Amino acid sequence: MPHHQCSETMRNFLQELPKCEHHVHLEGTLEPELLFELAKRNNIVLPEQFPKSKAELTERYNNFADLQDFLDFYYIGTSVLLTEDDFFQLAWNYFERVAKNDGLAHTEVFFDPQSHTERGVSMDTVVKGFKRGCEKAEEELGISTKLIMCLLRHLPSSHGLETINQAEEYIVNGHIHALGLDSAEKPFPPELFVECYEKVKQLHGSINLTAHAGEEGDHTYITNSLDLLNVKRIDHGVNSIQSVELLQRLSDERILLSVCPLSNIKLQVFKELTQIPLLKFLEHDVPFSLNSDDPAYFGGYILDNYIAIHENFGFKIEIWEKIVKNSIHGSWCHQSRKDELLEKLQKVIEKYSVLLE
Numbered sequence: 001m002p003h004h005q006c007s008e009t010m011r012n013f014l015q016e017l018p019k020c021e022h023h024v025h026l027e028g029t030l031e032p033e034l035l036f037e038l039a040k041r042n043n044i045v046l047p048e049q050f051p052k053s054k055a056e057l058t059e060r061y062n063n064f065a066d067l068q069d070f071l072d073f074y075y076i077g078t079s080v081l082l083t084e085d086d087f088f089q090l091a092w093n094y095f096e097r098v099a100k101n102d103g104l105a106h107t108e109v110f111f112d113p114q115s116h117t118e119r120g121v122s123m124d125t126v127v128k129g130f131k132r133g134c135e136k137a138e139e140e141l142g143i144s145t146k147l148i149m150c151l152l153r154h155l156p157s158s159h160g161l162e163t164i165n166q167a168e169e170y171i172v173n174g175h176i177h178a179l180g181l182d183s184a185e186k187p188f189p190p191e192l193f194v195e196c197y198e199k200v201k202q203l204h205g206s207i208n209l210t211a212h213a214g215e216e217g218d219h220t221y222i223t224n225s226l227d228l229l230n231v232k233r234i235d236h237g238v239n240s241i242q243s244v245e246l247l248q249r250l251s252d253e254r255i256l257l258s259v260c261p262l263s264n265i266k267l268q269v270f271k272e273l274t275q276i277p278l279l280k281f282l283e284h285d286v287p288f289s290l291n292s293d294d295p296a297y298f299g300g301y302i303l304d305n306y307i308a309i310h311e312n313f314g315f316k317i318e319i320w321e322k323i324v325k326n327s328i329h330g331s332w333c334h335q336s337r338k339d340e341l342l343e344k345l346q347k348v349i350e351k352y353s354v355l356l357e
Protein backbone atom coordinates (compact mmCIF):
# COMPACT_ATOMS: atom_id res chain seq x y z
CA MET A 1 0.00 0.00 0.00
CA PRO A 2 1.30 3.49 -0.86
CA HIS A 3 2.13 5.56 2.22
CA HIS A 4 2.14 9.04 0.74
CA GLN A 5 -0.75 10.54 -1.12
CA CYS A 6 0.08 12.30 -4.35
CA SER A 7 -1.88 15.58 -4.22
CA GLU A 8 -3.15 17.27 -7.37
CA THR A 9 -0.41 19.91 -6.96
CA MET A 10 2.26 17.25 -6.53
CA ARG A 11 1.00 15.46 -9.61
CA ASN A 12 1.16 18.69 -11.61
CA PHE A 13 4.69 19.27 -10.34
CA LEU A 14 5.81 15.79 -11.41
CA GLN A 15 4.09 16.28 -14.77
CA GLU A 16 5.79 19.63 -15.42
CA LEU A 17 9.30 18.52 -14.45
CA PRO A 18 11.44 18.32 -17.64
CA LYS A 19 11.83 14.56 -17.38
CA CYS A 20 14.31 12.49 -19.38
CA GLU A 21 13.69 8.85 -20.12
CA HIS A 22 16.66 6.53 -20.73
CA HIS A 23 15.07 3.12 -20.56
CA VAL A 24 12.09 2.39 -22.77
CA HIS A 25 11.90 -0.30 -25.43
CA LEU A 26 9.87 0.95 -28.40
CA GLU A 27 8.59 -2.60 -28.91
CA GLY A 28 7.52 -2.45 -25.25
CA THR A 29 5.18 0.46 -26.03
CA LEU A 30 3.00 -1.81 -28.19
CA GLU A 31 -0.43 -1.49 -26.60
CA PRO A 32 -2.74 -4.54 -26.84
CA GLU A 33 -5.09 -2.58 -29.09
CA LEU A 34 -2.38 -1.88 -31.70
CA LEU A 35 -1.05 -5.42 -31.32
CA PHE A 36 -4.39 -6.93 -32.36
CA GLU A 37 -4.91 -4.29 -35.06
CA LEU A 38 -1.51 -4.95 -36.67
CA ALA A 39 -1.89 -8.74 -36.38
CA LYS A 40 -5.13 -8.42 -38.35
CA ARG A 41 -3.77 -5.94 -40.89
CA ASN A 42 -0.59 -7.98 -41.48
CA ASN A 43 -2.28 -11.41 -41.41
CA ILE A 44 -0.12 -12.60 -38.53
CA VAL A 45 -1.45 -15.74 -36.87
CA LEU A 46 -0.88 -15.44 -33.13
CA PRO A 47 -0.12 -18.66 -31.18
CA GLU A 48 -3.16 -20.82 -30.37
CA GLN A 49 -2.93 -20.19 -26.61
CA PHE A 50 -2.43 -16.40 -26.96
CA PRO A 51 -5.18 -14.36 -25.23
CA LYS A 52 -7.92 -13.45 -27.69
CA SER A 53 -9.07 -10.09 -26.37
CA LYS A 54 -7.55 -6.89 -25.07
CA ALA A 55 -9.06 -7.51 -21.61
CA GLU A 56 -7.68 -11.06 -21.42
CA LEU A 57 -4.24 -9.94 -22.58
CA THR A 58 -4.08 -7.05 -20.10
CA GLU A 59 -5.06 -9.48 -17.35
CA ARG A 60 -2.24 -11.84 -18.34
CA TYR A 61 0.21 -8.91 -18.27
CA ASN A 62 -0.60 -8.54 -14.57
CA ASN A 63 0.83 -11.95 -13.82
CA PHE A 64 4.35 -12.21 -15.17
CA ALA A 65 6.39 -14.75 -13.18
CA ASP A 66 9.76 -13.26 -14.10
CA LEU A 67 11.74 -11.63 -16.93
CA GLN A 68 11.59 -14.70 -19.20
CA ASP A 69 7.82 -15.07 -18.82
CA PHE A 70 7.45 -11.43 -19.91
CA LEU A 71 9.92 -11.84 -22.79
CA ASP A 72 7.88 -14.72 -24.22
CA PHE A 73 4.95 -12.29 -24.61
CA TYR A 74 7.17 -9.42 -25.71
CA TYR A 75 8.58 -11.40 -28.66
CA ILE A 76 5.11 -12.51 -29.77
CA GLY A 77 4.21 -8.80 -29.69
CA THR A 78 7.18 -7.86 -31.88
CA SER A 79 6.03 -10.40 -34.49
CA VAL A 80 3.09 -8.24 -35.63
CA LEU A 81 5.38 -5.41 -36.82
CA LEU A 82 6.14 -5.69 -40.53
CA THR A 83 6.18 -2.46 -42.52
CA GLU A 84 8.03 0.83 -42.12
CA ASP A 85 4.68 2.43 -41.31
CA ASP A 86 4.12 -0.07 -38.47
CA PHE A 87 7.42 0.95 -36.85
CA PHE A 88 6.68 4.61 -37.43
CA GLN A 89 3.21 4.33 -35.93
CA LEU A 90 4.48 2.47 -32.87
CA ALA A 91 7.12 5.11 -32.14
CA TRP A 92 4.83 8.03 -32.91
CA ASN A 93 2.08 6.75 -30.58
CA TYR A 94 4.62 6.60 -27.74
CA PHE A 95 6.17 10.02 -28.41
CA GLU A 96 2.80 11.75 -28.75
CA ARG A 97 1.48 10.20 -25.57
CA VAL A 98 4.48 10.95 -23.35
CA ALA A 99 5.04 14.47 -24.70
CA LYS A 100 1.40 15.44 -24.15
CA ASN A 101 0.32 13.47 -21.07
CA ASP A 102 3.54 12.84 -19.19
CA GLY A 103 5.51 16.04 -19.78
CA LEU A 104 8.49 14.13 -21.15
CA ALA A 105 11.25 16.41 -22.49
CA HIS A 106 13.92 14.03 -23.75
CA THR A 107 13.88 10.30 -24.48
CA GLU A 108 16.51 7.76 -25.48
CA VAL A 109 14.67 4.80 -26.90
CA PHE A 110 15.77 1.18 -27.34
CA PHE A 111 14.87 -1.03 -30.23
CA ASP A 112 15.62 -4.71 -30.88
CA PRO A 113 16.40 -5.13 -34.60
CA GLN A 114 17.14 -8.86 -34.27
CA SER A 115 13.56 -9.54 -33.19
CA HIS A 116 12.58 -8.25 -36.63
CA THR A 117 15.45 -9.24 -38.95
CA GLU A 118 15.08 -12.85 -37.71
CA ARG A 119 11.57 -12.78 -39.24
CA GLY A 120 12.76 -11.39 -42.56
CA VAL A 121 12.06 -7.70 -41.88
CA SER A 122 15.02 -5.61 -43.06
CA MET A 123 17.17 -3.38 -40.85
CA ASP A 124 16.28 -0.48 -43.20
CA THR A 125 12.54 -0.95 -42.64
CA VAL A 126 12.97 -0.90 -38.86
CA VAL A 127 15.39 2.02 -38.61
CA LYS A 128 13.63 4.16 -41.23
CA GLY A 129 10.26 3.77 -39.50
CA PHE A 130 11.62 4.54 -36.03
CA LYS A 131 13.78 7.40 -37.35
CA ARG A 132 10.75 9.00 -39.02
CA GLY A 133 8.90 8.79 -35.69
CA CYS A 134 11.84 10.49 -33.92
CA GLU A 135 12.03 13.29 -36.50
CA LYS A 136 8.31 14.01 -36.39
CA ALA A 137 8.43 14.04 -32.56
CA GLU A 138 11.30 16.53 -32.55
CA GLU A 139 9.56 18.80 -35.07
CA GLU A 140 6.00 18.66 -33.80
CA LEU A 141 6.24 17.85 -30.10
CA GLY A 142 9.44 19.66 -29.13
CA ILE A 143 10.93 16.65 -27.40
CA SER A 144 14.47 15.47 -28.13
CA THR A 145 15.16 11.83 -28.96
CA LYS A 146 18.01 9.34 -29.45
CA LEU A 147 17.85 5.82 -30.87
CA ILE A 148 19.71 3.03 -29.03
CA MET A 149 20.12 -0.27 -30.85
CA CYS A 150 20.05 -3.26 -28.50
CA LEU A 151 21.51 -6.68 -29.14
CA LEU A 152 19.59 -9.70 -27.89
CA ARG A 153 21.78 -11.60 -25.46
CA HIS A 154 19.96 -14.91 -26.01
CA LEU A 155 21.32 -14.94 -29.57
CA PRO A 156 24.98 -15.73 -30.29
CA SER A 157 27.43 -12.85 -30.46
CA SER A 158 28.08 -13.77 -34.12
CA HIS A 159 24.44 -12.77 -34.79
CA GLY A 160 25.13 -9.53 -32.91
CA LEU A 161 28.14 -8.84 -35.13
CA GLU A 162 26.07 -9.48 -38.24
CA THR A 163 23.43 -7.07 -36.90
CA ILE A 164 26.08 -4.40 -36.34
CA ASN A 165 27.21 -4.90 -39.95
CA GLN A 166 23.63 -4.51 -41.19
CA ALA A 167 23.34 -1.27 -39.21
CA GLU A 168 26.78 0.07 -40.20
CA GLU A 169 25.46 3.03 -42.22
CA TYR A 170 23.28 4.22 -39.31
CA ILE A 171 26.03 3.72 -36.73
CA VAL A 172 28.51 5.69 -38.83
CA ASN A 173 26.10 8.55 -39.57
CA GLY A 174 24.92 8.72 -35.95
CA HIS A 175 21.24 7.92 -36.59
CA ILE A 176 21.85 5.04 -34.20
CA HIS A 177 23.29 6.95 -31.29
CA ALA A 178 24.22 4.15 -28.92
CA LEU A 179 24.48 0.40 -28.40
CA GLY A 180 22.68 -1.55 -25.66
CA LEU A 181 22.19 -5.17 -24.61
CA ASP A 182 18.90 -6.71 -23.46
CA SER A 183 16.78 -9.88 -23.21
CA ALA A 184 17.36 -12.81 -20.81
CA GLU A 185 20.17 -11.70 -18.51
CA LYS A 186 21.34 -14.47 -16.22
CA PRO A 187 22.23 -17.19 -18.71
CA PHE A 188 23.98 -14.67 -20.99
CA PRO A 189 26.55 -12.55 -19.10
CA PRO A 190 28.18 -9.44 -20.59
CA GLU A 191 31.52 -11.13 -21.34
CA LEU A 192 29.85 -12.95 -24.26
CA PHE A 193 29.48 -9.63 -26.11
CA VAL A 194 32.95 -8.06 -25.85
CA GLU A 195 33.56 -8.39 -29.60
CA CYS A 196 30.27 -6.68 -30.47
CA TYR A 197 31.04 -3.68 -28.25
CA GLU A 198 34.55 -3.44 -29.71
CA LYS A 199 33.14 -3.60 -33.23
CA VAL A 200 30.69 -0.68 -32.84
CA LYS A 201 33.42 1.39 -31.22
CA GLN A 202 35.59 0.74 -34.30
CA LEU A 203 32.78 1.92 -36.57
CA HIS A 204 32.10 5.09 -34.57
CA GLY A 205 34.65 6.15 -31.97
CA SER A 206 32.28 8.35 -29.99
CA ILE A 207 29.24 6.05 -29.97
CA ASN A 208 27.63 5.76 -26.54
CA LEU A 209 27.44 2.39 -24.80
CA THR A 210 25.04 0.92 -22.26
CA ALA A 211 23.81 -2.54 -21.20
CA HIS A 212 21.07 -4.09 -19.12
CA ALA A 213 22.81 -5.44 -16.02
CA GLY A 214 21.94 -6.27 -12.44
CA GLU A 215 18.19 -6.71 -12.99
CA GLU A 216 18.20 -10.47 -12.37
CA GLY A 217 21.98 -10.94 -12.62
CA ASP A 218 24.13 -10.15 -9.58
CA HIS A 219 26.50 -7.19 -9.10
CA THR A 220 29.30 -8.86 -11.09
CA TYR A 221 27.16 -8.44 -14.24
CA ILE A 222 27.38 -4.68 -13.65
CA THR A 223 31.11 -4.61 -12.92
CA ASN A 224 31.81 -6.80 -15.95
CA SER A 225 29.67 -4.58 -18.18
CA LEU A 226 31.74 -1.59 -17.05
CA ASP A 227 35.12 -3.34 -17.30
CA LEU A 228 34.66 -5.55 -20.35
CA LEU A 229 32.10 -3.72 -22.48
CA ASN A 230 33.19 -0.22 -21.45
CA VAL A 231 29.61 0.94 -20.98
CA LYS A 232 29.06 4.37 -19.45
CA ARG A 233 25.49 3.69 -18.25
CA ILE A 234 23.78 0.68 -16.66
CA ASP A 235 20.17 -0.24 -17.41
CA HIS A 236 18.36 -1.32 -14.22
CA GLY A 237 21.49 -1.87 -12.09
CA VAL A 238 19.48 -2.37 -8.91
CA ASN A 239 21.68 -5.28 -7.81
CA SER A 240 24.59 -2.84 -7.45
CA ILE A 241 23.24 -2.67 -3.91
CA GLN A 242 25.10 -5.95 -3.24
CA SER A 243 28.51 -4.22 -3.32
CA VAL A 244 29.48 -1.03 -1.50
CA GLU A 245 32.64 -0.79 -3.63
CA LEU A 246 30.50 -0.82 -6.74
CA LEU A 247 28.15 1.87 -5.38
CA GLN A 248 31.19 4.05 -4.69
CA ARG A 249 32.50 3.44 -8.20
CA LEU A 250 29.14 4.29 -9.81
CA SER A 251 29.13 7.52 -7.87
CA ASP A 252 32.78 8.41 -8.60
CA GLU A 253 32.45 7.67 -12.32
CA ARG A 254 28.98 9.23 -12.60
CA ILE A 255 27.50 6.07 -14.13
CA LEU A 256 23.75 6.60 -14.46
CA LEU A 257 21.45 3.73 -13.49
CA SER A 258 18.23 3.70 -15.53
CA VAL A 259 15.88 2.36 -12.87
CA CYS A 260 12.42 1.05 -13.87
CA PRO A 261 10.13 0.94 -10.82
CA LEU A 262 6.88 -0.52 -12.19
CA SER A 263 8.85 -3.01 -14.30
CA ASN A 264 10.66 -4.22 -11.18
CA ILE A 265 7.33 -4.94 -9.52
CA LYS A 266 5.69 -6.59 -12.55
CA LEU A 267 8.71 -8.84 -13.15
CA GLN A 268 8.97 -9.70 -9.45
CA VAL A 269 12.44 -8.23 -9.00
CA PHE A 270 11.00 -6.60 -5.84
CA LYS A 271 7.76 -7.28 -3.98
CA GLU A 272 7.20 -3.64 -3.00
CA LEU A 273 8.28 -0.36 -4.56
CA THR A 274 9.75 0.71 -1.20
CA GLN A 275 12.31 -2.11 -1.59
CA ILE A 276 13.87 -0.48 -4.66
CA PRO A 277 17.17 0.85 -3.25
CA LEU A 278 16.66 4.52 -4.17
CA LEU A 279 17.53 5.69 -0.64
CA LYS A 280 20.83 3.80 -0.78
CA PHE A 281 21.56 5.33 -4.19
CA LEU A 282 20.83 8.80 -2.82
CA GLU A 283 22.95 8.11 0.25
CA HIS A 284 25.93 7.02 -1.90
CA ASP A 285 25.26 9.73 -4.49
CA VAL A 286 24.75 7.20 -7.28
CA PRO A 287 22.96 8.96 -10.16
CA PHE A 288 19.76 7.32 -11.37
CA SER A 289 16.78 8.12 -13.58
CA LEU A 290 13.24 6.72 -13.39
CA ASN A 291 11.88 4.99 -16.46
CA SER A 292 9.03 2.91 -17.85
CA ASP A 293 10.90 0.02 -19.60
CA ASP A 294 7.94 -1.62 -21.38
CA PRO A 295 5.00 0.61 -20.48
CA ALA A 296 2.35 -1.24 -22.51
CA TYR A 297 3.20 -4.43 -20.62
CA PHE A 298 3.87 -3.05 -17.14
CA GLY A 299 0.84 -0.80 -16.74
CA GLY A 300 2.38 2.67 -16.72
CA TYR A 301 4.29 5.30 -18.67
CA ILE A 302 6.97 7.56 -17.22
CA LEU A 303 4.68 9.86 -15.21
CA ASP A 304 3.02 6.81 -13.63
CA ASN A 305 6.48 5.69 -12.52
CA TYR A 306 7.23 9.11 -11.00
CA ILE A 307 3.88 9.12 -9.20
CA ALA A 308 4.33 5.56 -7.91
CA ILE A 309 7.73 6.52 -6.50
CA HIS A 310 6.29 9.61 -4.90
CA GLU A 311 3.49 7.60 -3.29
CA ASN A 312 5.97 5.14 -1.86
CA PHE A 313 8.88 7.39 -0.91
CA GLY A 314 7.23 10.78 -0.35
CA PHE A 315 10.29 12.61 -1.69
CA LYS A 316 10.63 16.30 -0.96
CA ILE A 317 10.96 18.80 -3.77
CA GLU A 318 14.80 18.94 -3.28
CA ILE A 319 15.09 15.20 -3.91
CA TRP A 320 12.96 15.46 -7.05
CA GLU A 321 15.17 18.31 -8.20
CA LYS A 322 18.24 16.13 -7.69
CA ILE A 323 16.71 13.14 -9.52
CA VAL A 324 15.75 15.26 -12.53
CA LYS A 325 19.11 17.08 -12.52
CA ASN A 326 20.95 13.75 -12.56
CA SER A 327 18.66 12.54 -15.37
CA ILE A 328 19.52 15.61 -17.44
CA HIS A 329 23.28 15.36 -16.76
CA GLY A 330 23.24 11.64 -17.57
CA SER A 331 21.48 12.16 -20.92
CA TRP A 332 23.26 11.82 -24.24
CA CYS A 333 22.00 15.06 -25.78
CA HIS A 334 24.09 18.15 -26.54
CA GLN A 335 25.13 20.46 -23.70
CA SER A 336 22.94 23.21 -25.19
CA ARG A 337 19.88 20.97 -24.83
CA LYS A 338 20.89 20.07 -21.27
CA ASP A 339 21.18 23.79 -20.45
CA GLU A 340 17.65 24.34 -21.79
CA LEU A 341 16.30 21.52 -19.65
CA LEU A 342 18.17 22.71 -16.54
CA GLU A 343 16.71 26.17 -17.03
CA LYS A 344 13.22 24.70 -17.37
CA LEU A 345 13.85 22.67 -14.22
CA GLN A 346 14.75 25.80 -12.25
CA LYS A 347 11.51 27.49 -13.37
CA VAL A 348 9.39 24.53 -12.28
CA ILE A 349 11.21 24.31 -8.93
CA GLU A 350 10.66 28.03 -8.31
CA LYS A 351 6.98 27.79 -9.21
CA TYR A 352 6.31 24.81 -6.95
CA SER A 353 8.59 25.58 -4.02
CA VAL A 354 5.88 27.94 -2.80
CA LEU A 355 2.92 25.79 -3.83
CA LEU A 356 4.31 22.61 -2.23
CA GLU A 357 5.48 24.12 1.06
Ligand code: HPA
Residues within 6 Å of the ligand: 025, 028, 067, 074, 182, 183, 184, 185, 212, 215, 263, 293, 294
Ligand atom coordinates in the same frame (compact mmCIF):
# COMPACT_ATOMS: atom_id res chain seq x y z
O1 HPA B 1 13.45 -5.19 -18.90
C1 HPA B 1 13.97 -5.84 -19.82
N1 HPA B 1 15.04 -6.61 -19.54
C2 HPA B 1 15.64 -7.33 -20.50
N2 HPA B 1 15.24 -7.34 -21.75
C3 HPA B 1 14.19 -6.61 -22.10
N3 HPA B 1 13.61 -6.44 -23.29
C4 HPA B 1 12.58 -5.61 -23.12
N4 HPA B 1 12.51 -5.24 -21.83
C5 HPA B 1 13.52 -5.85 -21.16
Ligand SMILES: [Zn+2]
Residues within 6 Å of the ligand: 023, 025, 182, 212, 235, 293
Ligand atom coordinates in the same frame (compact mmCIF):
# COMPACT_ATOMS: atom_id res chain seq x y z
ZN1 LIG C 1 14.67 -2.92 -20.38
